[in-house]
Amino acid sequence: MDMMQELIGKAGVLIEALPYIQKFAVSTVVVKYGGNAMINEEIKNSVIEDIILLKFIGLNPIVVHGGGPDISKALHDNNIKSEFINGLRVTDEDTIRIAQMVLVGKTNKEIVSLLNLKGGKAVGFCGIDGSFIKCEKQMTEVDGKEVDLGYVGHITEVDKHIVEYICKDAYIPVIAPIGVDENGQSYNINADSVAAAVAAAVEAEKLILLTDVDGVHDADGNVVYETEKHEINKMIEDGTINGGMIPKVLGCIEAIDSGVRGVHIIDGRVPHCLLLEIFTKSGVGTLIKGSNY
Numbered sequence: 001m002d003m004m005q006e007l008i009g010k011a012g013v014l015i016e017a018l019p020y021i022q023k024f025a026v027s028t029v030v031v032k033y034g035g036n037a038m039i040n041e042e043i044k045n046s047v048i049e050d051i052i053l054l055k056f057i058g059l060n061p062i063v064v065h066g067g068g069p070d071i072s073k074a075l076h077d078n079n080i081k082s083e084f085i086n087g088l089r090v091t092d093e094d095t096i097r098i099a100q101m102v103l104v105g106k107t108n109k110e111i112v113s114l115l116n117l118k119g120g121k122a123v124g125f126c127g128i129d130g131s132f133i134k135c136e137k138q139m140t141e142v143d144g145k146e147v148d149l150g151y152v153g154h155i156t157e158v159d160k161h162i163v164e165y166i167c168k169d170a171y172i173p174v175i176a177p178i179g180v181d182e183n184g185q186s187y188n189i190n191a192d193s194v195a196a197a198v199a200a201a202v203e204a205e206k207l208i209l210l211t212d213v214d215g216v217h218d219a220d221g222n223v224v225y226e227t228e229k230h231e232i233n234k235m236i237e238d239g240t241i242n243g244g245m246i247p248k249v250l251g252c253i254e255a256i257d258s259g260v261r262g263v264h265i266i267d268g269r270v271p272h273c274l275l276l277e278i279f280t281k282s283g284v285g286t287l288i289k290g291s292n293y
Contacts, residue, residue: 016280024278025058027205028167032195033111034066035212037268044114047210050274051172052120060167063115063122063174064198066191067099067107074098086140087244088152091188096151099188100178104128108176115172122172125162127179128186132159133194135179135187153179153187155194158201167202196251200258207255208277209248210268215286216241216249226287229253249288256290263288 031051037043054061071089072082075098083090091099108124115122127133135153139146166173177194179187192209199207215223216232219240224231232249235241241249252263266277266285273284 024205026060028060028062028199028202029054029206029208029278030062030064030195030199030202030204031274032064032066032192032207032209033268034068034191034210035268037210037273038065038067038107039069040269043269043271045118046271047268047274048111048114048118048120050272052115052118053275054278055120055170055172061172062163062167062198062202062204063111063172064191064195065103065107065111065174065176067103067176070102070107071095071099074102084244085142085147085149087247088138088140088149088190089188091150091152093151096186096188100126100186103176103178103188108174112174115174120172121170122174123166124174124176126176127189127194130159130162131180132162132175133157133179133189133197134159134181135189136181137187151185151187153181153189155179155189155197158197160198160201163198163202190247190251192248192251193254196255196260196263199255199260199263203259204255205260206262206264206278207252207260208264208266208274209252210273211248211265211285212267212269213245213265214267214284215265216245216288224286225283226289228289229256232288252288256288259290259292261290261292263290 037047051061075082080094104126112122112124134157135155138152138154163173177189177191179189218224255263264277264287266273270284276284
């Protein structure tokens with residue numbers, strides 16, 4: 001009887017997921033894959049399995065990955081100091097060389113390999129391929145003054161046709177956050193910004209950012225489960241949102257302004273967080289809703 005109840009419970013989960021599967025069938029979902037979900041083996045496998053399942057049941061997942069810990073380790077091994085300003089890595093000539101080598105040559109191919117190993121069909125590339133992500137130098141502001149971050153890119157254009165062409169078949173695109181300017185110079189780009197720009201370009205139904213936090217927190221430290229653009233802007237202005245969370249939420253707002261209906265900042269440390277966020281009533285993070293949500 002206990003086994004029968006367990007089976008009935010599993011059937012209940014599938015039934016709960018059914019309306020969401022029907023609603024989002026053939027929809028495009030951009031997943032920014034990073035943080036602890038790339039390090040913890042159990043979580044890594046559950047995220048990869050979630051992405052493959054999304055593809056098999058009719059959605060079009062697009063993966064944009066980070067790789068900060070891998071870059072930091074490689075820089076440390078080469079005696080190159082890491083420095084961050086406003087959550088963005090200062091990137092000189094040595095750093096961009098290491099970042100490109102790690103993100104494109106190591107991290108990207110590891111994700112592609114794991115997706116393929118578990119039954120998916122993945123293709124990995126970066127913004128240099130076909131000048132897929134065009135960018136220009138990005139500056140930042142500190143105490144009212146512009147600061148040069150080096151080879152850190154601000155996205156000016158995303159060629160959606162490359163991604164859409166790959167998605168039409170059974171393939172899952174896996175994108176490394178390296179872009180290129182009009183002179184062929186490579187730039188390191190914040191992965192959250194790349195995910196947001198790609199989501200906007202392909203008019204994705206959802207953008208999901210996997211993070212190492214349980215969502216956006218209010219001034220009292222409580223998770224904000226649902227919010228809108230104007231509330232996020234207020235939280236940035238009053239300092240409630242700060243540091244590395246700033247480029248995340250700015251990317252979210254940019255995606256929403258470009259037509260993405262909902263952006264989810266979710267806890268990537270939770271097993272099968274993608275399935276829980278998309279196919280159940282309860283969430284595992286913060287949903288920033290667009291006006292058309």
